Amino acid sequence: MPQDGSGSLIDWNLAVRAGKRFSPASPDVSRREADDAVDELYRATAQAADVVAELTHLHEPPVTAVTRVIDRPAWIETNAAGMRNVMAPVVERLTEDNPVGKVAERVGGRLTGIQVGVVLGFLSGKVLGQFEFFERAGGQLLLVAPNLVAVERQLKVDPHDFRLWVCLHEVTHRVQFTAVPWLRRHMLDEIDALSASIDTDPAEMRRRLSGAVGELVKVVRGQGNGAGVLAVLATPEQRAVLERVTAFMSLVEGHAEYVMNAVSPTVIPSQQVIENRFATRRRRGGNPLDRLLRRVLGMEAKTRQYIDGSAFVRTVVDRIGVDDFNAIWTSRETLPTRAEITDPELWIARVHA
Template identity: 25%
Template sequence: MNLYRSARAVAGASGDDAIDWRSAAEAAKAATDPGSLALEAGERGAYARDVRDARAAVRAVSGAEFDVPETIEIQNRHHWIDANVATFERVMGALETHTGTFPGIARTINTGTMTVMLSFLGRNVLGQYDPLLLADAPTDDHALYFVRPNILNAADQLDVDADRFRRWIAFHEVTHAAEFGAAPWLSDHLETRMEDGIANLSEGSFDREAFRDLDAAMTVVEGYAELLMDHAFDDEYEDLRRKLDERRQGRGPIQKLFRRLLGLGLKERQYERGKDFFEHVVAVRDLKTASLVWEGPEYLPSHDELDAPGTWLRRVDR
């Protein structure tokens, strides 16, 4: 970790865009220990086995036809930063396309802010299923990453078996692959609502409905993943979830601030709210009924229906 090199990269931010993405990536990596990728004997095979087992179990439970990315990446923190700079650039680039620039905000400040964000996430993300939203290349499909140093570090901090913890992460990420496989329209739906919100921001207005719809859709994505985990994972995991929650609650004030600024508290609320919605639907009906959410955008529960599952059931029940 080289904080001087990180600061120098940010100070040297240049170009015509609001953020110098190359400098942000260089600075984030300079400020972040990459962690070890010295895999133990059989470890790469264990990752592949966990993903295969998760795919088979989730397929059996959900009845969904889907696949996982051909390449499963075992990354260190620097690899994750490089992979996700492109994601952030796509999203922020869409905003710049509409606004042209960020008036009154210095490129150096923007680049520094993105550096802090990438560095923080790079040290904390465990696994990631990436549907590559807003990607231009027709070959871009989806990707599955595991950040090995973070998984081992979290398992050690939580005092849990690393192999079991890694398998739990694999199952969770594969549930997301199942959702996007079961609903080919989902990527376009999320992109459209995201772009609608961005377009209105560029005109100086806030499209509350676009962002409410986006939040509702992501709540469904996170909640349904939790539902599949409950049915597909081949071991108890309440202790893992509880220890992770305790770890989040025990973070220092600076880390808690970062989590709020990055919307990670919102993601946790989406987990809880979505899980409550689907638990109610399954208790009243069954898993097949819960899976109706993937029939089409019109089957997604609205923001209000997420808190009133009975209303959604009356609307879609056949």
């Protein structure tokens, strides 16, 4: 693969350029407003670390992950680099001794680059924050300042409270992956399992692609199960991995959601107002095109991860307390299954029997 990212199955340079082109315009702010927002987000991240430690009882080692307050183009560049690292073994498997993959590599790199860029451009206007650990092994906490400003204006909430509220969520993710260091290896192993299970038989690839087209028609009609078009492309082996990944993501997202909404009113006085208005915004899902893209990308399922995961964490903590809940981070075997996410008593019975 050329080092510049072109000439491969995905033209990553073109993906970045397309992503920036399709990224929405940033909100109108003065230079001083922008500088103040950036400074406050850095301070809020530091403040959030103490609150997260108190609520989770997880002990974060000395922080090595960098915190970056960035704009949408920088978010696109960072995530394109991370995706390239993650997908390298997948691309290699698709093109290794596979005539279909080699043809796609020769003629399809630009097309797939544009497709990836469109997705990155769309998401760049949605993501408020992210703990990213695919580009840098130590991880980096990203806060997308234009999106935070846009949402706090749309919700008409207190900017200071809202920024700290979001930072609580993202710092919780940082604590999860640093206080429990095997989580990162777990995620990488699951990605490797997905890569190893790819069926490169041309006939089978065509069959699944046909099914994905059918699912796309359902999505456009407002049907489907919310898992997104890409889920249809999965083999039975990959679906088993995706079940585990879904349960894992429900846990880590729900845990962060639980923390940000369990914070004391003395820390965030308008927390309840923010939570209610943000939940209403999430249910509405934006304009019709926005809702369509969310369904295509499987982001409806992502919303359910927040809801189911938060309910799971809240139920377990209420039943057995934070310290016994933290047994969940002991090993891969103590992580909840997808069935246990929706029935927390099953997890309590299995792990604390």
